[in-house]
Amino acid sequence: MTDNKNKADLSKQHAAEGRHGPVLRPAPKPAQAGGMSLQVSNDKGGAAKVALTVGVLKETSPGERRVAMTPKGVELLTRLGAEVWVERGAGVEAGFTDAEYEAKKVQWASSAEEVRQNAQVLLAVQVPEPHGLSSRHTVVGFCDPLSEPHRAAAIAETGATLFSIELLPRITRAQSMDALSSMATVSGYKAVMLAANTLPRMFPMMMTAAGTIPPARVLVIGVGVAGLQAIATARRLGAVVTGYDVRSTVKEQIESLGAKFLSIRMDGAKAEGEGGYARQLSEEDYRRQREQMAEAIAEQDVVITTAAVPGKRAPRLVTAEMVRRMSPGSVIVDLAAERGGNCELTRPGETVVENGVQILGPLNVPSGIPYHASQMYARNLAEFLKNIVKNNELCIDKLDDIVRETLLTEGGKVVHPKVQALLDAVVRA
Numbered sequence: 001m002t003d004n005k006n007k008a009d010l011s012k013q014h015a016a017e018g019r020h021g022p023v024l025r026p027a028p029k030p031a032q033a034g035g036m037s038l039q040v041s042n043d044k045g046g047a048a049k050v051a052l053t054v055g056v057l058k059e060t061s062p063g064e065r066r067v068a069m070t071p072k073g074v075e076l077l078t079r080l081g082a083e084v085w086v087e088r089g090a091g092v093e094a095g096f097t098d099a100e101y102e103a104k105k106v107q108w109a110s111s112a113e114e115v116r117q118n119a120q121v122l123l124a125v126q127v128p129e130p131h132g133l134s135s136r137h138t139v140v141g142f143c144d145p146l147s148e149p150h151r152a153a154a155i156a157e158t159g160a161t162l163f164s165i166e167l168l169p170r171i172t173r174a175q176s177m178d179a180l181s182s183m184a185t186v187s188g189y190k191a192v193m194l195a196a197n198t199l200p201r202m203f204p205m206m207m208t209a210a211g212t213i214p215p216a217r218v219l220v221i222g223v224g225v226a227g228l229q230a231i232a233t234a235r236r237l238g239a240v241v242t243g244y245d246v247r248s249t250v251k252e253q254i255e256s257l258g259a260k261f262l263s264i265r266m267d268g269a270k271a272e273g274e275g276g277y278a279r280q281l282s283e284e285d286y287r288r289q290r291e292q293m294a295e296a297i298a299e300q301d302v303v304i305t306t307a308a309v310p311g312k313r314a315p316r317l318v319t320a321e322m323v324r325r326m327s328p329g330s331v332i333v334d335l336a337a338e339r340g341g342n343c344e345l346t347r348p349g350e351t352v353v354e355n356g357v358q359i360l361g362p363l364n365v366p367s368g369i370p371y372h373a374s375q376m377y378a379r380n381l382a383e384f385l386k387n388i389v390k391n392n393e394l395c396i397d398k399l400d401d402i403v404r405e406t407l408l409t410e411g412g413k414v415v416h417p418k419v420q421a422l423l424d425a426v427v428r429a
Contacts, residue, residue: 051392052082054385055119057112058090061126063363065093065370066377068123068141071100073378078104080385081392085109085119094370121394123381127151127162135159135412138394140381142166142179145408146311147339149422156409161396165384167416169405176383177402181225182376187365188229188306191333192218195302196237198331198358204238215240219262219300221293221317221342222307223250226335230304231259242296245307246289264292286315293317298325305342306335311422314339320354328356337361 054077056069067090069077074084085107088098098108109115116122116132124141133139137160145152145164155162165179175181195218196203205215218234220227223245234241235258243254244262251261265288297303297318303326308314314336323332323345334346337360345352346361353359366373387402388394398404408416414423 052080052121052389052394053119054082054084054121054123055109055115056084056086056090056106057115057122057124057128058087059093059125060112060128063367064126065367066125066374067091067094067096067370068125068374068377068381070094070096070374070378071104072375073382074101074104074106076379076382077385080389082121082385082389083107085115087112087115091374094374096371096374121385125377127155127164130154130158130160133158133160137161139163140165140384143408145416145419146422149414149419149426152408152414152416152419153423156412156414159412160409161407162409163384163406164408164416165380165406167406167408168384169401171401174402177380177387179377179380182380183366183373184225184306185229186369186373186376187335188226188231189233190365190368191226191230191304191306191335191362192233192237194360194362195234195304195331195333198360199302200329201301203234216301217299218242218302218304219244219296220259221245221303221305222336223247223254224306226306227304228253228257230306231257234302234304235259239302242300244293244296262293262296264289286317290317290319290322294319294322294325297322300326301330303330303332304335305332307342308336308339311418312339314342316342316344318343320344323357323359324355326355326357330357332357332359334359334361335365338363 056067059066069084070091077084086101087109091097091101107118109118112128113132116137120136120138122128122137122139124139127139127141127143133155135158139155139160140163143151143162143164145167152162152164168174168178168180199216201216202213203216206213216239218239218241220230220234220241220243223231223243227243227245231241231243231254241259242262243259244264254261303318305317307317318332323343332343334341334343336342337346337348341348341361343359345354345359348361349363351358351360362368387400388396396403396407396410398407408414408419414420
């Protein structure tokens with residue numbers, strides 16, 4: 001009887017210790033080879049310290065109005081167990097006040113330097129300059145490594161780890177993280193708004209007491225994400241829309257939006273490259289394409305071009321002669337202006353007038369709609385971090401396709417094969 005009572009008392013004691021006292025737990029697993037792990041540590045009272053700290057920097061690139069993390073996005077990060085540091089005023093240009101961040105219990109930093117001192121993971125729209133970075137930092141953002149590989153090399157010298165968000169593989173699992181597609185969606189919409197604001201005509205057909213006003217005719221060249229959004233937006237405004245892409249596989253997508261597909265014979269040229277992006281064609285293919293496109297362009301009121309090949313100069317699809325055949329008052333919006341432009345007369349960041357035709361070469365188009373662009377981008381980054389945060393620890397698993405394709409620098413080196421090949425080519429030159 002006494003033995004049974006002792007056992008019962010001992011069981012109660014163990015139960016009480018499980019609720020209030022120390023509990024034996026397995027030791028944390030060591031980081032995998034080639035990986036990184038930020039461990040959670042306990043203080044004497046047993047309370048867990050925050051192991052993952054995320055910093056949101058105020059953008060410094062000229063004309064950049066977006067912010068990498070919105071107040072709503074902060075909620076997603078805190079669910080991962082992260083402590084979020086925000087530089088004051090980071091979201092003001094995008095339409096997010098400091099008070100909105102305050103309501104999400106963020107930690108405030110008065111400068112970018114203070115963010116870097118307190119946060120291990122740094123989120124940015126445009127990757128910051130390497131000054132102030134160190135081996136304790138992991139940076140996530142846009143840095144255009146296939147066109148500007150030297151930026152990755154400069155960050156590698158600091159020892160910081162860098163992820164290039166635009167290099168995400170086009171796989172189902174990465175769709176929620178695809179910031180490039182998010183920004184292309186904004187660009188396609190904005191391009192139509194720019195055209196509608198510039199065109200001296202209205203887009204929809206109207207039946208009025210003064211007669212019938214015919215609809216504007218719009219041609220979208222390059223039907224990726226931006227092109228599809230441009231087609232959809234122009235159709236909503238009532239225009240008659242035609243779409244063209246070297247990839248004939250997009251014909252059904254164009255027609256599903258109520259637009260016509262412009263058919264141009266390419267004599268078997270392979271137009272689709274790695275990851276579903278357009279492949280750079282030969283000069284002969286482009287010449288044949290331009291010859292057949294000239295007549296179609298002459299009939300348009302608006303031409304929106306979006307054709308781009310990752311890491312390459314934008315293909316020249318609209319010649320000066322084609323522009324001269326368009327009616328005065330017509331508009332060309334060249335979304336490829338940052339890469340040299342699809343139109344021969346495009347000047348990046350300027351509006352050129354040729355024979356009464358206005359050619360717009362806008363730069364950083366998503367920044368023109370910073371509120372929603374930031375919302376989408378913040379969600380993309382939160383999903384990206386969710387993929388590499390396990391149990392409140394940052395874990396870089398190079399067996400993961402998403403990690404392997406986006407990881408640019410680690411341990412003081414450029415580790416992405418394509419970017420390293422570009423740097424080697426510069427050295428040899």
